[in-house]
Amino acid sequence: MERLITNYYETASIILFGIGFATLLLHSNLIKKIIGMNIMDTSVMLFLIAKGYIQGNVAPIIVDEFKGVSEYVNPIPTSLMLTGIVVAVSTTALALALTIKMYEKYGTIELNEILEKGDE
């Protein structure tokens, strides 16, 4: 249990992941679902970047000269998360576009109403 306390970044991201996961599944409103999806993606990014963080190091940008490897924080997770952000943005954009179309066709964005309306 004490390990959870020490690296609290990871615990925070897992809690966030849980919240995002729950909102994605439980809420019937489409916009809330997309918000949940985003929370989930950001929590995974937080988890990975927290993994890369080394106490007391500096962000990996070469200002004037190269200060040797041990000075910088691990850059790989941050670069991964660049692509992660792009992926999250594109999925959210597609989901929002579809919600607009749904609103046009069904008139509501409450999923349970759409399900009943859809059946008739």
Add this chain to the structure above:
Amino acid sequence: MTIIKSFPLIGVLILYLIAFIMPLIKKNSLVKFLSVISFSTCLILFITCLRYVIYNGSYFYKIGHFDAPYGIEFKIGIIECVIAVLFAFISLMVSWYSCYSIEHDIDERKIPLYYLLINILVGSLLGIVFSNDMFNVYVFIEIGNLASCGIVVVKGKKENIKAGLKYLIMSCLGSGLVLMGIAFLYSMTGHLNMTYIHESLIKSYMNYPQAIIITLGLFTVGLGVKSALFPLHTWLPDAHSSAPTSSSAILSSLVLKAYVIFLLKILYRVMGKEIIFNTPILNILLILGSLGMIMGSILAMFQKDLKRIIAYSSVAQIGYIYFAIGLGTELGVVMCIYHIIGHAVTKSALFLCSGSIIEKTCQKEITNLIGVGKEMPYTLALFFISSLSLVGIPLLPGFVSKWYLAIDSIGVNKLLLIIIILASSLLNAVYYLPISINGFFDEENSGGKIYKSKEKTIKELMPIAILVIAMFYVGINSEGIINLIKTALA
């Protein structure tokens, strides 16, 4: 000689480049021709690469100038090449079929966009199969995810958008879990390259017992959602039945399989045998697989819509594939890959036949597809033959994989499993045969139908016929394919 080594990458690149050229071209027929050309070149490339790999063994292909732990690399093995040839062949057939039938499904302006999405989707599936780098596979999964949502939604009707959105949310959920799994793996091992992860895991898996179980759980659930494992399959019937014909054929025969291949890689290449044997993961897969087999077929029995029946039957067949993985033996994995090949060919033929039937008779319910045998005898005959393979008539791939699965489950001396396999093949018969029987033999209320009136031209039936012939080929020389996979796994 070494140029052949980079053929897989060239194949994937060609697919992407041609995909992006498509919106520029105004004439639709040129767009279609281009997509068929791109798939056929890929097919040729992969066949040569397969022959090369058979003779000189599998190899690692490093992309760009950075070698393994930092740069991305492709692992080109016999299994990957066989699956790539399968993917290229089926997408060639489906795009050839869609050249004739796509106008009925989507309107003129969207056709270049549609073929762009198809090319990107198949390119990303090949990426998933080849790539040996975890994050690279994740990016390919995301691209595939968006592209497959695109081809479901492209029809733009009410139920399409609902199904597409449902599919998008479920697969985002899945890829979120997969990303979390990759994060866990990265935190444990510090590497992203599968072979390096495996080496460091072997050394250090003692001191992360729970973390490994969590990672396996994340991957199984995430990929289970995306490959429609039984309890997580709710999105599949709506997505596949409302999508246009050729896209539902690609969706159910190719897309589901790529994620299973990735799960196989994680289980056997990243984790390795000793780790997964002391986790309960294989039994869970076994239970979920057999559940999927039975429940998938039962659900299919109650469906009225033709395409939904086939969609539910692919849930059952995915249950077979997970059942094969769950057995845990080496023969189980071989049979899992063989069933992927057999099922992909059969399912795409089934979807194309049902698509052409629905397109011509514009009837979706099987109740009023009664006299269709008189009107479209060849299409329904092809449908009947491919449904025979799923029912399990000897000499067809369905029977071979059922037979070996049963033998394997006896080997693992779990006799109960044979009953499950046989029960599910019986259930398949119960919901597949009435369609063909009512189609051919019901004279009563199909009196008014004139013979061969709505038959599609031979030109349009050619792709389905070739798929059925390929199915026979896979069934007949099943021994060759199985030995090929066995050598690959050794």
Add this chain to the structure above:
Amino acid sequence: MNLNNIILLPIVFPFLAAIIMSACNFNEKRRNIFAGSVILINLIFVIYIVKSFGEISLHFIKINEFLDIYFKVDKLSIFFSLLASVLWSFTSIYSMEYMKHEKKEKRFFTYFITTLGVTLGIAFAGNLLTLYLFYELLTLTTFPLVIHSESKEALKSGKKYLIYSFAGATVALMGMLILFSITNDLTFVPGGILKGNKQLYFVAYVSMFIGFGVKAALVPFHSWLPEAMVAPTPVSSLLHAVAVVKSGIYAITRVTYYIFGADAVRTTGANKYLIILVIISILMGSFLALHQENLKKRLAYSTISQLGYILLGILLLNKNAFTGAMMHLLNHAVIKITLFFCVGAIMYTTGKTKMSEINGIGKSMPITMWCFTVSAISLIGIPPTNGFISKWFLAEGALLEGKVAFPAILLVSALLTALYLLPISIAAFFTKENNEAIIKKDAPLKMLIPIICITIITILLGLFPNFVLDFIRDMASEVMN
């Protein structure tokens, strides 16, 4: 090598002929000639193969040790293939005439010829997998024949027939799977290939017996047979007296004597339980047949009880019982086909199917009714006829096994057979025709020829059985060493 390919001929030739038949549509006359000639040529092929018996065997498609289509000629396959092709030729002549008042003859003949090819495939199958493959194909090719009239009721019974056969085939497949996992070799070897006794043999044997028993109308699974009577008479006579039902029996004989071997089955002790099942089917078949109003249904139930005889002979696992069973297989096929033909002739000429309608018909259709009575008597088993010989050997085999109860059951069910067959002849000959004048209008010639020829065969078999008997005897000795 080319000599061995001959074995493929009688199986593939009917398929090709059927395709030609369905492709070009002859007029009515030329089609009959074509169908008749195809079946006769097939008969010649079979006889030729029978002549060069023994050394022919062919691996048609050898993929791996389990998935290979293997044809082999041996005594049992000659016996069954000869029986099938001879009776097939008679039925084709009969159905040329009979099918006139049923429409869609073209489809009927295409599937009729394909079923011949499939039955010969079952006859010549060299291993269990080929047998299973053709067994499944048999269901698929006979299905269109069963639902020929396409009425609502025909479709319903067709569906039932399909479900029963597929369920049976799956259960048989389960048995095959268990067997294959033990021995991983499925070829038929006289005297059986299994050594030693394992608990799994019991499960494998019982599941295969029940699986194939469904087609052989074993009691709990027999209900598809009477409902399949909705099919036209040539179909119900040939298929449900000879091809479909006998292929079930043939498969069980193959499994019992050529895979398990008599002593292996005895050690598993499976036959003790299955014999009870068989006895129930003998008695149940006869009881149900007693008060059946429809003639064809009555004959269907009698088939169930007669098949019980044959299964009893197989399960007693000794030489005499086996000979008795094979003899009864032959006799029952020949007799039952004549009975069905006569009932069909009555239906064709006078449209009567009920028991109550046919009194006094003997005067207007003397030949048909005479053949009917002769075959009915030989089925009951009165001494000079062939039915008696097979029952005699069955009783002897049962006594050899030390079970006195079985001959008693045989006698009781012989009595019951008399009770449900003779009233038809009595009603036909001795009851007064109530009102219409007796017009002498017998069945058309094309129907009478097969009926008369087969009755002559029955009588000949009764009087000079030893030609067939010696053949069956050395088959039994070969199997039972």
Add this chain to the structure above:
Amino acid sequence: MKDKILNTVVGNLIPFIQIFGIYVILHGHLSPGGGFAGGTIIGVSFILYRIVFGKEFSQKKLKFSVLLRFVTIGVCIYGIMKGYIFISGGNDLHFPQPPLGTPGNIMSGGFLLPLNIIVGTVVAVTMYFFYCLFEEGEI
């Protein structure tokens, strides 16, 4: 949206935004920034343009088909260049390897600079498409 003050202020402001965006793209591979960031800045300037000057006016200036062709050509060139680098790197194919580039001067990065420019344009146009899509539901 038609009032004078906004038009004139925005009219002068947009060129400066775009220049800053181009600056960020050009220095992308050697300093923080790069194609993605610079592209978003230019994308924002397009959106601002559309908000202030209204749909039909910007329709005339930034036609959909022109932009689409721009994006697709950009992506194709990107694909070809990256493909070349990948293939040339593949195992032991000794094609000339583009130089890695020294931090500080722009031209040294071999393929890096053109790639960045293309990424910048593509991102700018896609941002603009996103905005138009959501504003009217149709680009």
